[in-house]
Amino acid sequence: MPFDVPPSPAPLSRDAADRQAIARWLLAVAGMVWVMVALGGATRLTGSGLSIMEWAPLSGTLPPLSHAEWQRLFDLYRTIPQYQLVNQGFGLEGFQRIFWLEWSHRLWGRLIGLAFLLPLIWFWVRGRIPAGLKPRLVVLFLLGGMQGAVGWFMVASGFEADRTAVSPYRLVVHLGLALLLYGVLLWTAMTLRHPERDAPAAAAPLRRLAHPTAGLVVLAMLAGGFVAGLKAGLDYNTFPLMDGRLVPAGYAMLSPFWLNFTANIAAVQFNHRLLATLAGLCALALAFWGARVLPAGRARTALLALGGTVALQYALGVATLLLVVPAWLGTLHQAVAVAVLTAALATLHALRRPRTA
Incomplete structure (x- = not known):
């Protein structure tokens, strides 16, 4: 007996297809922010967040490539209270263990920025961003950049005298901004998928x-x-x-x-x-x-x-x-x-x- 073949679903309109594509992109970026929040928790719980004492958005992408550079960064770390009061004597090897987690955390933040900016430019140039959505996407990009600056503002508080960790107030601001960024990404994606x-x-x-x-x-x-x-x-x-x-x-x-x-x-x-x-x-x-x-x-x-x-x-x-x-x-x-x-x-x-x- 012949089988009844169900009709193929109607193809999406260009506008609907663009909305779905942008939603998938924003959900992917939101997923990266989720991982970033988890990495932030790990750096805090292991005391790794203060191991990098320099704010270098571009040059900091690369880790130390020589023993001399490792020693220079370790010498910087030994000047702050966390080393003197908590980690004194744990040596270069111990410093490297906490350094790699904080470096990964910062690198992931840079990757989130690229994962947002490059598709944004592509969708924008090709005219595939739905009407009214461009201002929100620009605000999301600015929020991401602000999050990086607030992160450094938080870390810098841990270098102050008698501190072995960052300021709780700055930590909450940093966490709150991450949650806000995640929430707006997710809400925007859900609205595009389910208008x-x-x-x-x-x-x-x-x-x-x-x-x-x-x-x-x-x-x-x-x-x-x-x-x-x-x-x-x-x-x-x-x-x-x-x-x-x-x-x-x-x-x-x-x-x-x-x-x-x-x-x-x-x-x-x-x-x-x-x-x-x-x-x-x-x-x-x-x-x-x-x-x-x-x-x-x-x-x-x-x-x-x-x-x-x-x-x-x-x-x-x-x-x-x-x-x-x-x-x-x-x-x-x-x-x-x-x-x-x-x-x-x-x-x-x-x-x-x-x-x-």
Whole structure:
């Protein structure tokens, strides 16, 4: 018997094809930013971030090519407090171990810049960028360049007297800008791939919970930046209590009170736990709610992904704390945080309010 051959899908229009191509490019760059965030976590946890004391955007692309150059950079590193107070006596070989991780981190940042700039020029010259998108792409490129400058601004704070790590405030700014860059890349790509606003009618009440949930996710991530900057995860390594208490005794020890939110280890860790718990409960409520009322489709999938990634991230956070922050687990915790942000943004995008006529 002859087989019925299904009709071939209609070819995409030129405009639709351009949108899909640009979306794939932006998703690839977003993936590189995700890797960059993980590399940043690894450099921080291994103390590698201060090993390169020169800001050389072009010449710094190449690693040291001679023993004399290695020795020169090592001599520079030996002048800062981190070497004198933490790593004194670990020799040139020890310096090379931390140098390679920081060099890889910076090289990856340069590759992200090229991965964005070269296709941008190609799409622009060939007239394949949809109307209205050019300003956003230019802003994204400028954000990427700003991220490199902020990164050096952060690293330079670690060279100051009596410091063995970078400023927590600058670390949070650097992390926040990376998350903003990632978020705009991802949102733009999703809008190009799914320009329609086709959330089911049952999504309306879910939308009212999704926005504060996403806000809690972002706040928990920024609070995690202060935990990282203060090395607060090395204290209070029990869960759910902190030194036998739900709220640690030293929560409000600093004056003025607001300083506790950014400079008090007890308060910073408690706030991160609290925000993560609230974000987790809201995300799980959204996932269960969405599974019950939404039909199969993009919105339902995004909500289930948000619930799953939040549960995984929470478990990783507790394990990281109980094991006193091993570098590999801390890096994984930071990487999965971006997965949570991805799921939160995908949820907001899939639940967008339909346009009125």
